[in-house]
Amino acid sequence: MGSKIEAVGLTKYFGDFTAVDHIDLAVREGEIRALIGENGAGKTTLMNMLYGLFRPDEGEIRIDGAPVKLSSPLDAIAHGIGMVHQHFKLVPSLTVYENLMLGTEIERELKLGGRTVRLPIIDTRRERQAVQQIVDRFDFMLDIDRPVRDLSVGERQRLEILKMLYRNVDVLILDEPTAVLTPQEVDMLIENLHALKREGKTVLLITHKLAEVKSCADTISVIRAGKHVVTVTNDDDATTEMLAEKMVGRKVADIDRTRRFANDRKVLYRVDSLCAKDRNGRQVLSDVSLHVRAGEIVGVAGVEGNGQSELIMVITGLMKHTKGSITVDGADVTGVWPHELKAHKFGIIPEDRYIRGLCPEMKVSQNLIAGFEGQERFSRHGFLKRKAMEENRKEKVEKYQVRLSSKDPYISELSGGNAQKIIIARELGQDPKVMLACQPTRGLDLGSTEFVQNELLRIRDEGKAVLLVSSDLSEVLALSDRIVVMYRGRITGHFEAGHVTAEELGLYMVGAKRMEGLAGEEGNDG
Template sequence: MATPVVELKRVSKYFAKVIANKDVSFCAYEGEVVALLGENGAGKSTIMKILYGLYGADEGTILIRGQETTVRSPRDAMQRGIAMVQQHFSLVPTHTVTENIILGNARGRISLKEENQKIQALANRYGFDIPVEAKVGNLAVGVQQKVEILKALYLNTNILILDEPTAVLTPQESDNLMEFIKTYAAQGNTVLFITHKLKEVMEVADRVVVMRDGMVAGDLRRSETDEHKLAKLMIGQDLTANAQPALREFSDESTILELRNVTVEQKNQPALLEGVSFAVHAGEIFGIAGVSGNGQDAVCEAICGGREITSGEILCNGRSLVEDTIRQRIEAGIGYVPVDRYRDGLIMDMTLSENMLLKSSFSKHWTRHGLIDQKVLDRYTADLIQKHQVKATGPDETAKSLSGGNQQKMVLGREIDIGQKVIVFNQPTRGLDMGAVDRIHKSMLEEKEKGKGVLLISTELSELFEMTDRFAIMYKGKIMGIYRNGELSTEEIGLLMAGYTGKEA
């Protein structure tokens, strides 16, 4: 039998008392694509960082081509033909593509012309349409990811680790990446592919390693499994699918949130938003699709008061919010679940009770004779913990001690209570495991049934297809169109996300 290119034997990793990996064993062969599946915190990224030398294993053995190996650093890994493309790119935006790729990898006197030609030939070999002399900061996110992959290929990598590689890509870019993975593996290379998207696993993987609670829960050939079995292995139980929303007709009278020609300009830079108009109705989930960084955050901030608009109108129940403070918008019944819970949603060193108070400390519900009634606040927080199935010891636990999914559930509970009219969700399930995603989706549907207006920004088309009544597509701060769910194909949506109009498509 062939010798595995990579083999991990009973590898364990501990962070203080937390078990990140325990007795992890699996292997990958030449020309094979192995997908690593698991919930957020299941240990799949940690085990790959051990293989890449970012972490050291506390127990166990790593073998590369049958030889026991200690990988002490990424440089060690690269010398053994291992490269890793992480979720957050490590590119210098003011440098060109070529400069980024050769940075740290070229010695002595360098001919930039020759390096440009060498890297252009490498890009052409793998079908990557990349302008090698362009500055990385001027490139689309999907092209930047190709630059990261080229950095790995430049080093003659034959073991490529990809961590959630399609998170920032349009459907067409994702399809192109899948084709690259197949081509790269067919040339005798090995790909270790971390993803939470079951569709991608079934499309590209030869074998699937499922991780749960830091351990291997299953190691299956793709031909011997399906999405349902993989999902059950990931979470340890069956998930009940949410019913596809019954599409409703909405009248103008039911409009609860409206943006009219909203523009947000920046000095000496392109506008963040340009003439954005849409309406969200009571009892509707309205989505915004698009690759990250195309104005979605500015829409949320404009609605919730975190960013002044240059022109246009924002209306809630027919009343203008433009002159309102953030507090006035909170009092008007607008809740906001931000994309970055660490930066904008919670203060990590505060208790859960203190975090629940942050946006409504002025509320008479908490105060007695001008002082905070701690018992009332703790009781409210304990109720939220129970209602949203948060794994926490109680209201006195600090936010930083919770997992990402449980932190998000606490933010969700607070904002649902604040958002009596409208709730804005900005990528609420990003980076979360399937159990937490399921809970958040159910909460959104419950609020919709209560007649609230729900605005859902998501880069996941599958999430928008599952949850929304209508959705808009954004590209570079503009609305490319507003459509009923089911009206466009994935390919048509992908073209609009990339900036192509219907005529050009």
């Protein structure tokens, strides 16, 4: 049987860097193919070429055996190739069917004698009909009249997939589809993918999560450093250990998560019945209470948009609270400015790396002193000690193994992993008592993820208190000693690590389950 879509010697250069290096890939019709590899391995670049976003420098793309030149996503869709990106492109205020029809609206027709005239008015009735039809056909369970802003992440993703299906694509490319989903939503997605397969669609799945790959792919292709390493059938021989090894190119060590300290250490960080409202007066945090002991990592799990970002803003002094208190080692830090937090030895790894964490337009050495420029070691009488800045850069770059292209490059020239290391180096430089880590490994490759996670475990073992906020449930499970779940601005569950499964947490994350009277409990113990 011939291939539905084929890449032959596909190559893409970015300057000196070969992002995709002569990759051959052939995917049969009706196959679910997983494309795995670390971040920066070239998976997304490869897919972007198949979707017409990048033009290949060498090689060609064949669809049903015939070579095609794809110059834009529109072109790709016309050739039957659709892609769903990691970040959804939907209009929150419009309903499901309106979003689906965006750009292909059905216009009302007027019959005048023998001729039909199209009016510039949208034919809502026929649009809803068409959308309902396609939702039913793939059994996607979506209320087509709901506005997108009320949809869960999983539902939004289903809508994105439907958008492509409505445009009659045969090949569907999904870029890291499970990154933001709860375990239940992942199961649902896998079910949906099987439904697509039954309809004869071909699915290309880009991911670095091996467990999900194992549960749904027919074949698995591993890509490393722009090169195709191996393609295997998804059977018992293809173990996750073997795949991880192929991805990274070496054996991956399991995280050692044994705790050093017993559960009776001093509470270094405490948030007590914190409430906050956003600009529109909406209650975004309701009675959030938690505490972190010395030598402990407390993970905050939850689907994104359930108040985690607001919690971070409030506890870092960037947003006002309406009620409650926060203490660092007994000292009240409720509503203080970020620079006062620094004085209380509170380190922050922000969630948006390039907005609050770093200044991409400035150099590494400058970013490494941000927030500490007034300290004696970096300045005297308002004059910067340039030598001290230099030495600080050298020391940090060496200590945290930051790979730099030149001596002191701009942050914008660094990869995500190296950029994150700069933040960690800066925040740990002040020897904090409490460390707030928000999405610390988002978008990082396996190697950097390993580094960052080990670093968090290391400072925990040094006796620091770590508050980890992450939408990556596997990360929360792997690192935390205790886990709290946030749902709609409240803490709805509180668990000891090891006593809860991902599935159980998932139920709390989507609000299907909740513990009663939790705020009081959390506040009282410890």
